[in-house]
Amino acid sequence: xxxxxxxxxxxxxxxxxxxxxxxxIYWQFINRAQGHxxxxxxxxxxxxxxxxxxxxxxISTAAMIYALKPDKTLxxxxxxxxxxxxxxxxxxxxxxxxxxxxxxxxxxxxxxxxLCWACASALDLAADxxxxxxRDEIAAKLENTGIRLCREYLxxxxxxxxxxxxxxxxxxxxxxxxxNREQMDYAAKMFGYGTELFQPDxxxxxxxxxxxxxxxxxxxxxxxxVRRDPEYAKIISPDKYGRGVRxxxxxxxxxxxxxxxxxxxxxxxxxxxxxAALFQPPGDLMLHVNVRCRESLPVxxxxxxxxxxxxxxxxxxxxxxxxxxxxxxxxxGFLTLPLLAQAGEALAPAEAGMGxxxxxxxGDALMRDRLDGKTIVAVYGGCDDxxxxxxxxxxxxxxxxxxxxxxxxxxxxxSCYRSLIHNMETKTQTHxxxxxxxxxxxxxxxxxxxxxxxxxxxxxxxxxxLLSREAERLIAKSVDEIRVVGHDAALSYGKPITSAKRFWIxxxxxxxxxxxxxxxxKPVRATYCWLLNNRDGLLEFKPVPPDRIVARRGNTxxxxxxxxxGNFSGPTYSFVHDCYHPxxxxxxxxxxxxxxxxxxxxxxxxxxxxxxxxxxxxxxxxVAGWHLRDADASGGRLEYGKQNWECRSEGETV
Numbered sequence: 333x334x335x336x337x338x339x340x341x342x343x344x345x346x347x348x349x350x351x352x353x354x355x356x357i358y359w360q361f362i363n364r365a366q367g368h369x370x371x372x373x374x375x376x377x378x379x380x381x382x383x384x385x386x387x388x389x390x391i392s393t394a395a396m397i398y399a400l401k402p403d404k405t406l407x408x409x410x411x412x413x414x415x416x417x418x419x420x421x422x423x424x425x426x427x428x429x430x431x432x433x434x435x436x437x438x439x440x441x442x443x444x445x446x447l448c449w450a451c452a453s454a455l456d457l458a459a460d461x462x463x464x465x466x467r468d469e470i471a472a473k474l475e476n477t478g479i480r481l482c483r484e485y486l487x488x489x490x491x492x493x494x495x496x497x498x499x500x501x502x503x504x505x506x507x508x509x510x511x512n513r514e515q516m517d518y519a520a521k522m523f524g525y526g527t528e529l530f531q532p533d534x535x536x537x538x539x540x541x542x543x544x545x546x547x548x549x550x551x552x553x554x555x556x557x558v559r560r561d562p563e564y565a566k567i568i569s570p571d572k573y574g575r576g577v578r579x580x581x582x583x584x585x586x587x588x589x590x591x592x593x594x595x596x597x598x599x600x601x602x603x604x605x606x607x608a609a610l611f612q613p614p615g616d617l618m619l620h621v622n623v624r625c626r627e628s629l630p631v632x633x634x635x636x637x638x639x640x641x642x643x644x645x646x647x648x649x650x651x652x653x654x655x656x657x658x659x660x661x662x663x664x665g666f667l668t669l670p671l672l673a674q675a676g677e678a679l680a681p682a683e684a685g686m687g688x689x690x691x692x693x694x695g696d697a698l699m700r701d702r703l704d705g706k707t708i709v710a711v712y713g714g715c716d717d718x719x720x721x722x723x724x725x726x727x728x729x730x731x732x733x734x735x736x737x738x739x740x741x742x743x744x745x746x747s748c749y750r751s752l753i754h755n756m757e758t759k760t761q762t763h764x765x766x767x768x769x770x771x772x773x774x775x776x777x778x779x780x781x782x783x784x785x786x787x788x789x790x791x792x793x794x795x796x797x798l799l800s801r802e803a804e805r806l807i808a809k810s811v812d813e814i815r816v817v818g819h820d821a822a823l824s825y826g827k828p829i830t831s832a833k834r835f836w837i838x839x840x841x842x843x844x845x846x847x848x849x850x851x852x853x854k855p856v857r858a859t860y861c862w863l864l865n866n867r868d869g870l871l872e873f874k875p876v877p878p879d880r881i882v883a884r885r886g887n888t889x890x891x892x893x894x895x896x897x898g899n900f901s902g903p904t905y906s907f908v909h910d911c912y913h914p915x916x917x918x919x920x921x922x923x924x925x926x927x928x929x930x931x932x933x934x935x936x937x938x939x940x941x942x943x944x945x946x947x948x949x950x951x952x953x954x955v956a957g958w959h960l961r962d963a964d965a966s967g968g969r970l971e972y973g974k975q976n977w978e979c980r981s982e983g984e985t986v
Contacts, residue, residue: 334456335508335559337399337670344673345400353645354672360650361669365397369409373416379654380915382428384443387417389657391450392666395457400669407461414454415466417447418473425477430750439488440481442495445502446657448478449552452505453666474506479515482506486522492788493722494542497526497549504553508560516557520568523553527572528794529720531693534575534632537718537799539605540583541912544613545659547573551620555667574625577632580613581639581681582690582698585708586737587648590910591868592919596649600739602698602710602732606723606746608661608911609739610920612643615664619671626676634679641678644668660912661920689815691808694718695728695801699815701841707949708734709844711836712743713819714803720788721799726781727763728803728821729834733844735949738888742865744927745909748916753907758783762906762929764863765821766848770828770856770937779856781824806833813840828853835986839977842958843970844947847979847986855937860945862892867908867926875900881930882955889955894932895963896943902930942981946970 333339349358368376368390374383376390391413398406426433427443455462455470462470482503489496500522507515529546530536536543550573557564580601587597590610601611613636621629621636644650644664656663682703691697693716699709710732725743733741741764744757760780761767768779786799802824808817818835825832831851838844850858864871864883872884877900880893894900906927911920934941948958948970961969967980979986 334399335556336453336456336667337396341670341673342400345669348673353641357644357664357672358669361393362397362401364650364653365394365406368394369406374413376654380913380918381654382914384427384446385658385914386654387413387450387657388446388453389653389663389665392453395454396666396669398461399457407458410454410458411461411466414451414462414470417451418470422477422481425481437484438481439484440499440502441485442498442658444478444481445498445549448474448482448502448506451478452509456509471510475510475512478506479503479512483515483518490787490789491722492525492529492790493720494538494546494549496522496790497529497546497553500526501549501552501556504556508556511560516560516564519553520557520564523550523557523568525790525794526550526553527569530572530576531716531719533579533693534573534577535579535692535694535696536576537694537720538723539607540580540601540603540611541607541659542723543576544580544617544662547576547617548614548659548665551617554624555620569628570621570624571628574621574629574632577618577621577635577639578684578686578690579692579694579696581635581684581686582692583696583710584639585734585739587642588737591870593910594649596647598649599643602696603743603745604696604710604712604727604730605725606912608920609742609745609909610661610911612662613639614659614662615640615644616667616671617665619668619675622675623671631679631684634677635681635684637675638678638680640675655911655913687810689808689810689817691715691805691817695803695805695819697808697817699817699836699838701813701838706736706841707838709815709836709838711817711819713805713817714801714821715805716801717798718801719798721784721786724783725758725763726760726783726824727765728781728824729819729832730763730765731836731846733890733947733949735890736886736888736951738885739865740883740885740888740890740949742863742908742927744863744907745922746912747907747909747921748912748914751916757907761861762863763861765861766832766834766850767859767861768825768829768852768856769859770852770854779825779829781821782826807835814838828856837979837986840975842949842972842975843977844949845979846945846947847981848943849984850941852939855939857934857937858941858943859931859933860894860898860943862930863906863908864903864928864930865908866928867910867922869925871928873903873928875902875930884952884955887952889950889952891948891955891958893946893960893963893968894943895946895968896932896934896965898932898934898943900930900932903928944968944979944981946979948972
């Protein structure tokens with residue numbers, strides 16, 4: 333009997349495959365598998381991906397469909413593709429050229445884990461597509477290359493991050509399929525370390541995208557071990573990452589079509605750090621949380637099912653598949669059907685007790701005028717010590733502003749890591765936050781935030797090696813129609829900055845104030861940066877120097893006012909990305925000018941200052957009716973007819 337498809341699951345799938353949305357998903361998987369099998373081996377003539385980055389998704393999907401509906405053509409494709417991988421030399425299993433090929437002995441990388449997943453899932457689900465000699469050959473490759481390379485990586489680890497979870501899954505899947513108890517026990521221990529990456533509330537310190545990539549690894553490891561031997565469920569648990577569904581749900585904005593990606597609705601989410609704006613959680617991961625956390629975390633389990641239904645049922649895009657495996661553009665993986673067949677009920681965010689302001693341990697905070705309202709403000713700040721720190725941008729106190737399902741102020745996302753612009757798009761000046769200039773003796777200094785190089789090593793007691801956060805949360809509060817989030821990011825700048833407080837104040841659905849309170853050990857000049865969304869070239873942008881801009885996208889308009897009397901500059905042509913691709917110039921990578929940066933810089937230097945920006949948000953036409961009244965350096969009033977919101981600062985009080 334296969335580990336990844338029990339007889340009971342197969343029976344449930346056959347019972348449900350003619351009912352409702354299950355039918356659509358079932359046939360999506362069949363069509364996807366047959367599409368892969370229509371091309372030779374792991375080649376996909378419609379994709380620019382290398383085989384490492386699509387092998388697992390293509391092979392595991394085909395293997396699951398083969399187990400449900402055996403087909404000679406599909407079986408032949410699986411056999412050829414898996415044997416092709418099994419006959420690669422060890423250097424290929426180490427990964428592409430940009431991985432470490434010089435260590436002695438060789439160590440595994442992300443690609444190693446994925447090749448293990450591909451071969452192990454096929455050996456389990458499509459065993460009769462192979463001869464006995466084939467199975468022995470594949471098993472030997474998993475044992476002697478896959479497991480060995482994973483084991484060489486895991487004990488050496490001095491940088492605990494998503495990689496740990498992926499290599500743990502490579503080890504766990506291979507060991508479970510081969511029934512190697514010694515290696516399974518070690519994988520269970522590594523699984524425990526992997527769950528320590530998550531904050532107490534399930535949020536994550538790298539990014540939304542990398543949280544779910546890490547969770548893919550952990551969920552595959554859990555399913556491999558527990559399906560092989562249910563006794564492992566007594567010593568490993570998905571609860572630590574299962575709690576993160578609430579953060580994922582708060583970070584989700586909406587689905588709608590995106591120019592350049594076809595007619596079907598696609599997701600948008602808060603994409604701070606290295607994360608895709610086109611983000612949705614992996615389908616089988618959400619179902620895993622729903623099934624495995626139903627008793628321990630019933631609310632999160634229901635919310636996970638709601639997320640699956642939101643992203644993977646109805647008129648939703650089911651492509652691309654070549655970006656799914658590495659989490660570049662998540663999809664529903666090979667365990668979707670068996671888990672969906674036994675999934676429980678859904679809980680919508682309101683039913684799950686989510687509010688208009690949700691703030692998390694990793695520093696993210698999300699504000700909405702209403703749960704189903706028009707305006708979303710996502711803020712990247714600081715809170716508790718972090719459990720992991722990779723893939724971060726120097727962008728504390730930055731924010732994303734959404735109105736009428738249009739992202740107006742955005743985070744750039746990330747491009748190919750081997751691109752020159754990737755270094756630039758991680759810097760403070762390309763985000764919606766503040767940079768500084770000052771004179772240091774005879775030298776002029778431009779100051780941005782730093783990105784800490786702190787690393788967390790695997791230890792027996794993981795509680796005593798958390799990573800310090802370069803920002804603190806000052807407030808996250810909702811009163812009537814007002815939502816306020818504030819952080820101090822002074823530590824991320826270093827000297828001479830002693831206080832870098834920023835407050836985002838959402839008033840109803842149309843008015844937003846951003847208040848900066850700066851203190852420094854010597855006079856500094858602050859520059860306030862704003863990144864506007866022009867990813868499709870359809871932004872209508874009008875600068876009105878010296879103190880405002882007007883921007884429109886779709887049926888959304890925005891007026892942004894600077895009340896500090898600074899010098900206006902811009903726009904500077906920047907980059908806004910949809911999702912990551914490991915190669916340059918691929919779909920998802922924004923072109924020059926896909927983002928527009930405007931800035932206001934203080935005219936004079938000072939050691940202490942307060943600056944306010946006022947932002948009006950409304951429909952394309954109505955935004956013209958919003959005006960700033962009684963404005964001076966202390967604040968002003970946004971007004972439209974009988975609507976008006978006023979923000980004033982006095983000393984350290986707003």
